[in-house]
Each structure stands twice: as structure tokens, then as C-alpha cells.
Amino acid sequence: MLQGLRLQRLPSVQPGIALAMRALAIAIVVLAASIALLVAGEDPIALGAQLVSATFSSTFGMEDFGLLVIPLILTGLSVAVGQQIGIWNIGAEGQFLVGAFAATAVGLFVPGPAWLILPLIIAAGALGGVVWILVPTLARAFVGVNELITTLLLNFVAALLVYYVSTGPWRDRVGMSNSSTPRITVEMPEFWGLIHWGLPIAILMALAAAAILAFSRWGYEVRLSGSNPSAAAYAGIAVRRHIITVMLLSGLIAGVAGAFELAGTVHRLQGGISNNFGYLGIMVAVLARNSCVGVIFTGILMAFILNSGIILQTQGITTSAVLAMTGAILFLTAIGDELAHYRILRAGSTRA
Amino acid sequence: MDLLTGILATTFLAGGVLALAAMGEVLAERVGVVNLGAEGLMAMGAITGVATVAAVPSPALGFAAALVVGALFGMVFAFATVTIRANQVLCGLALTLIGTGLANTIGRSYSGTPSAAVFERVEVPLLSDIPILGPALFSQNVLLYLIYIVLPLGLHYLLFHTRHGLNMRAVGENPAAADAAGIPVGLIRFAYVTAGAALCGGAGAYLTLAFVPAWSDGMVAGRGWIAVSLVIFAGYRPVNAVLTALLFGLITSIGFVGQARNWPVAAPFLSMLPYLGTIALMIVPVLAWQKVRRLMAAPAALGEPFYRDVR
Structure with a gap:
């Protein structure tokens, strides 16, 4: 047979x-x-039942879960956007951290009314993400240096930077903790319960990215450059310029994720703020087969997996x-x- | 003078981790497979070393166990990337996540306590009495002689002076031609991916049994990735890989000296040096000498799976 x-x-x-x-x-x-x-x-079945009820049967559980969805959609989107042109951005973790770092700088040191400071915080996060991917981008576009390794190595530098400021010059001198900065006064407005407006914005960003990639000339050129760079170059498409814009956009999204996490969820900069979101974002993008709409769903799935791990911590996981x-x-x-x-x-x- | 000896000794000690892992990566990449799982393999090797010496206080046994664990994970990776021919980048990233996550999970019960047994320094008679160089070179643990002399020379000979080495390189450059010449492409790739992974596991054990004698969460700290980058910079040559690893040993030891001597630079910034140095090394030489690209080029079929039956 x-x-x-x-x-x-x-x-x-x-x-x-x-x-x-x-x-x-x-x-x-x-x-x-x-x-x-x-x-x-x-007893895995009892634990599974406990997971589902802890997540979905209380407002509290749904809030925790929803707060994890936001960064995972965005870091997944960051990786997926890079993949459109064949770029591996493994540095979303670092761009997330520097985004949170830049957002903290604005939140702590720029005085002003909330309606002005909040957009500034998010813009700072976006800029932080872009700055953090700038060197890998230029190295990739002009010298052909593998972006996978350069973006990844900068994750460690970003973690050290955040560790330094949150335990050193910016540490909370009033509160009990000496491993985080003081709480920033401005925060993201709430959307549902504790879940802030980052959630609808993240979903909108994913939909917008998908629409631009699917329907604009730029999106077409990017996708073509990704699937066949030499054919794209032959057709007169500026492949290098597209690589640069796509990589910077990828860093920007991860940086915004960091700013949302800071201003919406954690409110103070601390060492573990990135929580592996950048690495899990790779998983979100791969599961979605790099579809920008798909990352919304795989981001939710990944959030459930991560949330399960957090709930089960008492069981030694x-x-x-x-x-x-x-x-x-x-x-x-x-x-x-x-x-x-x-x-x-x-x-x-x-x-x- | 003590300072110089200290810097040199730490350079060799710190470079050993990277040298061992980089040689493992050279083996895999020469036959055409990128193993981005080095970081995870090192984490598994590191915890295996600690756990083994906690049970039986023999550092040699701990090191051997780490080689075996590295090889086992390497076989799983080779099964996926060579036998099934799955995407090497994805499988490598997955291996890093698995290795790091698993090692941190197992390591919780060993965290904070020093390794139960470590590789002791061996004083080479006469040679260790040479001023400055003697204590740095000839009063080190026995693994270092393996890492700096036996392995690089042996691998160099194997790769560039034997028939078998020629076959290995042919498999990495042009697997279709190698296959046509009767070289077992799949078998050679499987074998050297496994051997390379074993060395990465060994590098992890070196970390916990000779360099930083204790387990802590996330202690591999990107060394696997630095090793992967070194291989590119070293032009996929084992002797160059070891020399480059020494350069990184030097960078690390400068950071240590800075912390010990209270330089007016915060410790986290000194810890950034190896990562920033790696990035600089990946960019600057190619910028400066375009010719380097051709001379130090990667094996032509690197990262590409070989399909014999599909055209």
C-alpha cells in the first residue's frame, strides 16, 4: 500500500x-x-480548568490577559513587518526596552499637561525603537551585515542600559524599591477595566500595516523586494531604500510597544519590563505566517500561553x-x- | 606587572568559552548548516556541568556530560534541519529558546550555590615561572590547552589537510556536486552539526566549571550569539576563530579590570563592551576592506538545505 x-x-x-x-x-x-x-x-486537567477559569471567569483575569495581548501583538507585528522584505528583526526585545526607556525619560523629566505629554511619551518610545535599530539597518543596507545578529546583540546592551538607569541615576529614592524608577504621573487612558487604549491602537496598527502592504504601491514593492530581491532591483525598485524604511518601521513598532507597556501597564521603568516580549514576538509572527492581520490572533494565543505560565507560577512553572x-x-x-x-x-x- | 599578568590570564580564561563555542559553530557552518542555537546549547551545557558535579564531584565528568547533552540536542537540531530540511534560522532560534528556558527551569534548584567541583589550575613546571607570561599561559586549567592548542590545530588539519576535510568543505560549498562525487551529504552534515553542538555544550560547561564557577539565571548572556558572530569575522576558520575569541577575552578582561579598579565608568557600561565590540567587528572590517568579503566568504551553500530528489 x-x-x-x-x-x-x-x-x-x-x-x-x-x-x-x-x-x-x-x-x-x-x-x-x-x-x-x-x-x-x-493534575494537568485540573490545572487546565483552573487556567481557563482564572483567565476568563473574572474581570481581573481578563484584564491581566488583555494587558499581555498588547505588547505581544505589537512585537509580533514588528517581526512580521520586517519579514515582508526578508529581514529578521530579532531585536524587538531591545527596541521595546529602549522605547520604554525613552518614554520614561519624557514621563519623568518633561513637565506639562497630560494631553501633551502622553503623545510625547509615545513619540519618544517610537523614536527610541528607531534609534535602536538604526545601526543594524545601515549596516545591513550599505555593508550587507547580517541584521539578525546585530539586532540581537543590541538586546543585551539595551537590557544593561535599562538596568543601569533604573538601579542608578533614575532609581526611586522615595519608594521602597531600589530597582525601578519612580512612577510616571501620566498614564494611558483606560479602555476596558484596567486595559488601556493600547489594545485598540495595537489592533488598528496591525490592520493599517496589513492594508498598506496589501494595497499601496509601497507595500507591493516591499513584498516584491522580499520575495525576489534581484527581480525587484531589475524592475527598478529601490530595494535598499525599502529595506531601510521597513527596518526602521519595525523598530518603531517595537518602541511604541515599550512606551505603551510603560505608560499603560507598568508605569515605572524596571529591569524585567520587557518580559521576553521581543522573543515571544518572533513566535507570534511565525505562527501568523507573517500575516499582519494574523498577528492579532496569534498575539492573543501567545498571551494566553504566557498568562498560563504566570498563573501557574505557584505550581512551580x-x-x-x-x-x-x-x-x-x-x-x-x-x-x-x-x-x-x-x-x-x-x-x-x-x-x- | 601584576596587572598585565592579570589581564592576560583573564583574557585566556574568558576567551576560552567563546573559542570552544566558535569552533563548534565553524564545524556546523563549514558543512553548510547555520546553528543559531549555540546560545541555548551553551545554557544546557552550563547547567549539565553544574548538575553533574553536584552529583559526582568530577569536573571532567561534568564536561563530558555537557558534551553528550550538547550532542543530543544537536542530533535533534540536525534531524530537523538536515533530515527534514526545515528552516535553519527558525530551528536555531527555537533551540535557543528551548535551551535557555529549560536550563533556567532546571537551574532554579542550583542557583546561587557555587559549582561543587571545578577544573583546577595546573602549574606547568618551569614554564609557569616565566615572568608575566608564565602565570597567564602556563598556570591555567587543563581545558585551556585543549581549547587553544589541540582543538584548533586538529580542526585546521582536518579541514584543510585531509581528504575528509575536503569532502566536508565540498558539502558546504556545493552539495549537489559533492553528492554527484559520491560524498554522503546528509551524513556529513548530520555528523558535524552534532559534533559542533557537542562543543557548544562543552563551552557551557567550561563556563560553569572553569570560568564563573556557579550557575545563575541567564548566565550565558549572549555568548552563544557572540560566538556565532565570531565565526563570520574569523572567515569560518578554526584557528582564526580562536584568535578572535582571544580578542574578545581581552575586551572582557578590560571590563573586569575596570570594575576591580573602580574606573569612573559604571559597571553596566563595561559589560556592554563585548556586545558593542562584536557589532563593531562585524561592520568595520567590511567597510574598510571590500576585499575581505571575498577572502573570508561564507561557504556558498551555507543555510541552504540540500534536496537530492527534488529539482
Whole structure:
């Protein structure tokens, strides 16, 4: 029976199968995690029920969950936008941190009415993200230096910078903590419960990015440059200029995510503020197959996974375990994406 | 004079981590596979080293265990990228997340306590009495001789002076031609991705058993990524990789000296030096000498999966 079948590799991924593979990848990892919990003497089904009820049956749970959705949609969007032109922005973590850092600078040191300061804070965050991706962008566009590594290495520099200011010159000298800055006085207005306006804005940003990429001339040129740079250059498209604008836009989005997190959720700069959002954003983008609309949904999914990890902390699960699980899902997804290139043919079939 | 000796000794000690991981990465990349999981492999190696010596106080055993764990993870990575031919960038990033996350999870029970056994310094008779250089070069742990002498020379010989090395490079440059010549492309890629991953695991154990003798959360701190960048800068050559790693050892040790001597620069800024240095090294040489690009070029088929049956 099996000998009558053979595999044919298609040049492009079959979207339906790729989607099914993602679901399968998540199912396998959740199953593996459940078995690990079972071995550790926990009851995975009871924990699962506890998760769902803790997240969805109380306003409090929904608020925590919703607050995680905002940065994950935005960091996912940041990575997905870069991928349109074939750029790996692994530095969303650093751009997020510097965005939060710049936002804090405005929040702490620029006096003025809230209606003026809040836009300034967000603009500062955007600028911070752009500044942080500037060197990798220029190096990639003009010297051809691999952006994946340069953006990633700057994450560590950003983390050290935030650690330095929040424990050093900007630390809260009045409050109890000496590992964070004082609370900034301006905050994002609330949208639903504790969830601030960052949520609808993030969704709008994702929809706008999708629309621009799908319908504008710029978007067309970017997508073409991404799928075939030499053909695009031959057609007279300024590939290098598009790489620069796309990378700066990617950094900008991650920086805005940092400003939202600071002004809407955490309100003070501290070391762990990025919470791996940048790295999880890679996962959000990959699960969405780099669709800017898709990141809204995969961002919500990732937020649920991350939120589960946070709720289960009392059961000995840490955000590190969530990171490992995320990695496992990513790994299986990569395998699934390759398998989604194949279709099964009967031997002697004429559909070659 | 003590200062100079101190700087040199720390340079060799700190460079060892990067040298070992970079040589592992050279092996994988020479046969055409980018392993971006070095960071995660090092994290797993580091915690394996600590956990092993906590059970049996033998640093050699801890190091060997880390090599084995590195190889096991490497085989999983090779299965995905070589056998299935999945995207190498994605699988590498995934491996980094898995390794880092898993190591931090396992490491919670070891956090903060020093490693139960470490590689001790070995004084080489006579040589260690040479002023300045002696204590820096000949009064170090035994792994350093492996890292700085045995491995780079052995790998250089293997890659550039043996038939097998020629085959390896052919697999990285033009797998279709290598395949046509009867070289087992898949097997060679699988084997050297695994071997390279083992060295990355070993580099992690070196970190916890010889360099910073304790486990702490996130202690690999980007060294895996720096190692990956060094390989590019070193033109995919093992001896160059070790020399470049020494340069980074020097940068790290300058940071240490600065902290110890209370330079008027905050410690976090000194800690930024290796990362900023790596970025500078990736950009400046290519800016300065366009010829470098061709001389130090990556293997032509780097990152590309090889399909024999599909055209």
C-alpha cells in the first residue's frame, strides 16, 4: 500500500496544511507539558480548568490577559513587518526596552499637561525603537551585515542600559524599591477595566500595516523586494531604500510597544519590563505566517500561553518554562512548515 | 606587572568559552548548516556541568556530560534541519529558546550555590615561572590547552589537510556536486552539526566549571550569539576563530579590570563592551576592506538545505 505512494515537493507551502501543522505543534507541546506535570505529581486537567477559569471567569483575569495581548501583538507585528522584505528583526526585545526607556525619560523629566505629554511619551518610545535599530539597518543596507545578529546583540546592551538607569541615576529614592524608577504621573487612558487604549491602537496598527502592504504601491514593492530581491532591483525598485524604511518601521513598532507597556501597564521603568516580549514576538509572527492581520490572533494565543505560565507560577512553572515551551512549538512549527511543502501522490499518477 | 599578568590570564580564561563555542559553530557552518542555537546549547551545557558535579564531584565528568547533552540536542537540531530540511534560522532560534528556558527551569534548584567541583589550575613546571607570561599561559586549567592548542590545530588539519576535510568543505560549498562525487551529504552534515553542538555544550560547561564557577539565571548572556558572530569575522576558520575569541577575552578582561579598579565608568557600561565590540567587528572590517568579503566568504551553500530528489 505504502509503496504505491510517493512524495512530491511543491515550491510553496500549502497554507491549510501549514495551519494544521501549527495546531498540531501546539497540541504536541501542551501534551508533553501535561505529561511532565503528571510525572511531577500535578493534575494537568485540573490545572487546565483552573487556567481557563482564572483567565476568563473574572474581570481581573481578563484584564491581566488583555494587558499581555498588547505588547505581544505589537512585537509580533514588528517581526512580521520586517519579514515582508526578508529581514529578521530579532531585536524587538531591545527596541521595546529602549522605547520604554525613552518614554520614561519624557514621563519623568518633561513637565506639562497630560494631553501633551502622553503623545510625547509615545513619540519618544517610537523614536527610541528607531534609534535602536538604526545601526543594524545601515549596516545591513550599505555593508550587507547580517541584521539578525546585530539586532540581537543590541538586546543585551539595551537590557544593561535599562538596568543601569533604573538601579542608578533614575532609581526611586522615595519608594521602597531600589530597582525601578519612580512612577510616571501620566498614564494611558483606560479602555476596558484596567486595559488601556493600547489594545485598540495595537489592533488598528496591525490592520493599517496589513492594508498598506496589501494595497499601496509601497507595500507591493516591499513584498516584491522580499520575495525576489534581484527581480525587484531589475524592475527598478529601490530595494535598499525599502529595506531601510521597513527596518526602521519595525523598530518603531517595537518602541511604541515599550512606551505603551510603560505608560499603560507598568508605569515605572524596571529591569524585567520587557518580559521576553521581543522573543515571544518572533513566535507570534511565525505562527501568523507573517500575516499582519494574523498577528492579532496569534498575539492573543501567545498571551494566553504566557498568562498560563504566570498563573501557574505557584505550581512551580516559571516564565522560563514558558520560554522553553514556546521554543518547542517554534521548532515543531518549522518542521511542519517544511512538511507542508509536500503532497502525497499515487505512483503512476499523471498529476506530476 | 601584576596587572598585565592579570589581564592576560583573564583574557585566556574568558576567551576560552567563546573559542570552544566558535569552533563548534565553524564545524556546523563549514558543512553548510547555520546553528543559531549555540546560545541555548551553551545554557544546557552550563547547567549539565553544574548538575553533574553536584552529583559526582568530577569536573571532567561534568564536561563530558555537557558534551553528550550538547550532542543530543544537536542530533535533534540536525534531524530537523538536515533530515527534514526545515528552516535553519527558525530551528536555531527555537533551540535557543528551548535551551535557555529549560536550563533556567532546571537551574532554579542550583542557583546561587557555587559549582561543587571545578577544573583546577595546573602549574606547568618551569614554564609557569616565566615572568608575566608564565602565570597567564602556563598556570591555567587543563581545558585551556585543549581549547587553544589541540582543538584548533586538529580542526585546521582536518579541514584543510585531509581528504575528509575536503569532502566536508565540498558539502558546504556545493552539495549537489559533492553528492554527484559520491560524498554522503546528509551524513556529513548530520555528523558535524552534532559534533559542533557537542562543543557548544562543552563551552557551557567550561563556563560553569572553569570560568564563573556557579550557575545563575541567564548566565550565558549572549555568548552563544557572540560566538556565532565570531565565526563570520574569523572567515569560518578554526584557528582564526580562536584568535578572535582571544580578542574578545581581552575586551572582557578590560571590563573586569575596570570594575576591580573602580574606573569612573559604571559597571553596566563595561559589560556592554563585548556586545558593542562584536557589532563593531562585524561592520568595520567590511567597510574598510571590500576585499575581505571575498577572502573570508561564507561557504556558498551555507543555510541552504540540500534536496537530492527534488529539482
